[in-house]
Amino acid sequence: MTKTIFKRPKSLKENIFHYCPGCGHSIAHRLIAEIIDEMEIRGVTIGVPPAGCAVLAYNYFDVDMIEAPHGRGPAMASGIKRVLLDRFVFSYQGDGDLAAIGIAESFHAANRGENITVIFINNAVYGMTGGQMAPTTMLEQKTTTTPAGRHKSLDGYPVKVCELFSQLKGVVYAQRCTLTSPAQVNKTKKAIKKAFQCQKDGLGFSLVEILSPCPTNWKMSPVDACNWIDEIMSKEFPLGVFKDDSTTTKKDREAV
Amino acid sequence: MNKFLMSGNSIIGEAAIRAGCRFYAGYPITPQNELTEYMAEHMRNAEGGIFIQSESEIAAINMIAGASVAGARVMTSSSGPGISLKQEGISSMAACELPGVIVNIMRGGPGLGNIRPSQGDYFQATRGGGHGDYRTIVFGPATCQELADLTMDAFDLADKYRTPVMILADGMMGQMMEPVVFKKPKPRQYSNDFILRGAGEGKSKFIHGLILDAIDMEEHNWKLARKYGVITENETRHEEHKIDDADLTIVAYGTAARIAKGAIKRLREHNRKVGLFRPITLWPFPELQLRALSQKIKNFLVFEMSTGQMLEDVRLALQGYATVWFHGRPGGAVPTPAELANVVARYYDKKD
Numbered sequence: 001m002t003k004t005i006f007k008r009p010k011s012l013k014e015n016i017f018h019y020c021p022g023c024g025h026s027i028a029h030r031l032i033a034e035i036i037d038e039m040e041i042r043g044v045t046i047g048v049p050p051a052g053c054a055v056l057a058y059n060y061f062d063v064d065m066i067e068a069p070h071g072r073g074p075a076m077a078s079g080i081k082r083v084l085l086d087r088f089v090f091s092y093q094g095d096g097d098l099a100a101i102g103i104a105e106s107f108h109a110a111n112r113g114e115n116i117t118v119i120f121i122n123n124a125v126y127g128m129t130g131g132q133m134a135p136t137t138m139l140e141q142k143t144t145t146t147p148a149g150r151h152k153s154l155d156g157y158p159v160k161v162c163e164l165f166s167q168l169k170g171v172v173y174a175q176r177c178t179l180t181s182p183a184q185v186n187k188t189k190k191a192i193k194k195a196f197q198c199q200k201d202g203l204g205f206s207l208v209e210i211l212s213p214c215p216t217n218w219k220m221s222p223v224d225a226c227n228w229i230d231e232i233m234s235k236e237f238p239l240g241v242f243k244d245d246s247t248t249t250k251k252d253r254e255a256v
Numbered sequence: 257m258n259k260f261l262m263s264g265n266s267i268i269g270e271a272a273i274r275a276g277c278r279f280y281a282g283y284p285i286t287p288q289n290e291l292t293e294y295m296a297e298h299m300r301n302a303e304g305g306i307f308i309q310s311e312s313e314i315a316a317i318n319m320i321a322g323a324s325v326a327g328a329r330v331m332t333s334s335s336g337p338g339i340s341l342k343q344e345g346i347s348s349m350a351a352c353e354l355p356g357v358i359v360n361i362m363r364g365g366p367g368l369g370n371i372r373p374s375q376g377d378y379f380q381a382t383r384g385g386g387h388g389d390y391r392t393i394v395f396g397p398a399t400c401q402e403l404a405d406l407t408m409d410a411f412d413l414a415d416k417y418r419t420p421v422m423i424l425a426d427g428m429m430g431q432m433m434e435p436v437v438f439k440k441p442k443p444r445q446y447s448n449d450f451i452l453r454g455a456g457e458g459k460s461k462f463i464h465g466l467i468l469d470a471i472d473m474e475e476h477n478w479k480l481a482r483k484y485g486v487i488t489e490n491e492t493r494h495e496e497h498k499i500d501d502a503d504l505t506i507v508a509y510g511t512a513a514r515i516a517k518g519a520i521k522r523l524r525e526h527n528r529k530v531g532l533f534r535p536i537t538l539w540p541f542p543e544l545q546l547r548a549l550s551q552k553i554k555n556f557l558v559f560e561m562s563t564g565q566m567l568e569d570v571r572l573a574l575q576g577y578a579t580v581w582f583h584g585r586p587g588g589a590v591p592t593p594a595e596l597a598n599v600v601a602r603y604y605d606k607k608d
Contacts, residue, residue: 042455043454043457044454044456046452058464061460062455063454064461064462065461065463065464066322066325066352066452066462066464067462067465067466069345069348072314072315075318075319076318076319076325079279079323079324079325079326079330080325080326082279083328104311104314105315105318
């Protein structure tokens with residue numbers, strides 16, 4: 001008897017990822033697809049991919065999808081979810097998409113407690129456009145628009161999305177995780193599952209921030225990129241659960 | 257049928273709800289706030305009705321895009337500066353072929369301008385408005401009754417052609433009160449093929465405007481262009497008023513056309529035979545219908561509450577077959593019928 005321990009999730013199409021070697025997007029995609037399979041929600045899920053490297057996510061996810069203009073995913077997802085209350089709606093966003101051009105849409109969808117899930121890929125850089133500064137770029141980090149390194153007095157500071165959003169009452173769940181080892185990948189998968197479960201239970205806005213390697217634009221090997229996350233990036237962006245109101249919110253809902 | 261006395265902004269809201277609009281998102285801006293407030297009060301009472309006061313006009317247009325793809329009839333509204341913000345989303349809806357109704361209650365511009373009635377957004381509305389090669393159907397209502405009728409029609413056309421439709425009125429139309437009768441809305445006809453509700457057991461769908469291959473993108477542009485051609489052929493509307501014996505015809509839309517009618521009454525009292533050609537669809541512009549008039553009328557005067565925007569469409573339509581004069585009052589100034597009558601009389605008396 002052979003036992004299958006790993007296979008392509010049903011919610012991923014057969015297409016080969018276009019992502020660079022060592023990029024975190026493909027792992028994040030697979031984790032989401034695995035959870036969609038496990039929760040048996042492929043047929044009732046609608047995804048909203050962003051502008052950015054993941055703009056082509058609809059080539060990979062085998063669920064209904066509609067592309068949002070840059071940063072507007074949570075507004076579009078709010079519109080979809082309000083009309084289709086029993087569907088799963090997730091928005092997949094990068095750091096520029098969520099924390100720069102789309103900060104208003106993301107912040108206010110969170111503040112309204114929209115019952116959607118946001119998967120936030122934080123790779124500290126604009127990937128698709130060739131490695132410019134992101135709102136989450138680290139101080140001193142060199143990018144094509146911070147050639148001498150990000151300087152606090154000129155460029156401001158890295159935006160800490162989980163810390164910021166966890167202050168909002170509409171946010172029921174916020175966790176930051178990473179993909180730098182099998183153990184971290186498993187933790188990330190659990191975080192996404194928890195976020196989706198919050199949505200299933202109708203509890204409100206759930207957010208999973210994933211520190212994700214971008215070896216191409218960081219100009220590092222994939223292994224060095226993972227090490228940089230573990231040793232440097234995660235010091236600025238600590239991993240962990242920033243908010244989990246799921247139990248109390250669930251009790252409150254049941255009491256009502 | 258019952259008659260209601262309502263303000264223009266409220267009429268648009270009521271007509272939309274009666275037409276089956278069940279999702280409205282908007283951000284306050286004068287002079288259209290009564291419409292947002294009407295939707296806040298009445299949309300939530302309509303079965304399945306959803307109202308969201310959005311954080312911005314950008315968010316509002318993307319919310320209605322989301323609700324549209326989820327299968328709802330959708331609307332948003334704003335005025336000049338807010339409509340500028342919505343253009344990104346309107347372009348995206350045109351690209352993704354999503355139906356939706358956008359109301360622009362125009363105010364004085366450019367920039368923040370003022371909150372007086374104006375017609376300076378004609379170019380923006382009729383040339384697409386956002387980036388890329390697209391058009392939106394644009395209605396220019398001139399009475400409260402037309403606000404009601406055209407709002408309902410806007411939803412039907414948005415569905416029929418899967419495209420955003422704009423109601424282009426101004427602060428005067430939004431604020432004025434007139435008696436209105438709401439017609440019976442037509443049952444909605446819209447295919448489930450274009451709605452995302454989750455793939456079920458079937459094949460998943462994706463809707464996108466990103467088409468990286470140039471030849472594919474070219475074909476998408478031509479597909480849209482063919483659709484706009486069909487719209488131009490079938491949906492162009494205009495009104496002709498007292499032109500049978502006219503020697504001079506005023507071309508005006510919306511509030512300006514109302515003023516023109518008052519001016520024509522005065523002019524005719526002094527035996528000046530002046531008529532009115534009023535485009536009801538601003539895009540598609542009633543080009544052929546206006547050109548046909550030039551067979552017998554050789555003098556036209558375009559009157560707009562702008563420095564001359566529709567003027568360009570009139571010149572293009574007439575192709576030099578007739579003389580075209582212009583009178584404009586931009587920036588929120590609204591002339592009286594008497595002023596316009598005086599202006600027109602001067603041109604009338606010096607015509608050939």
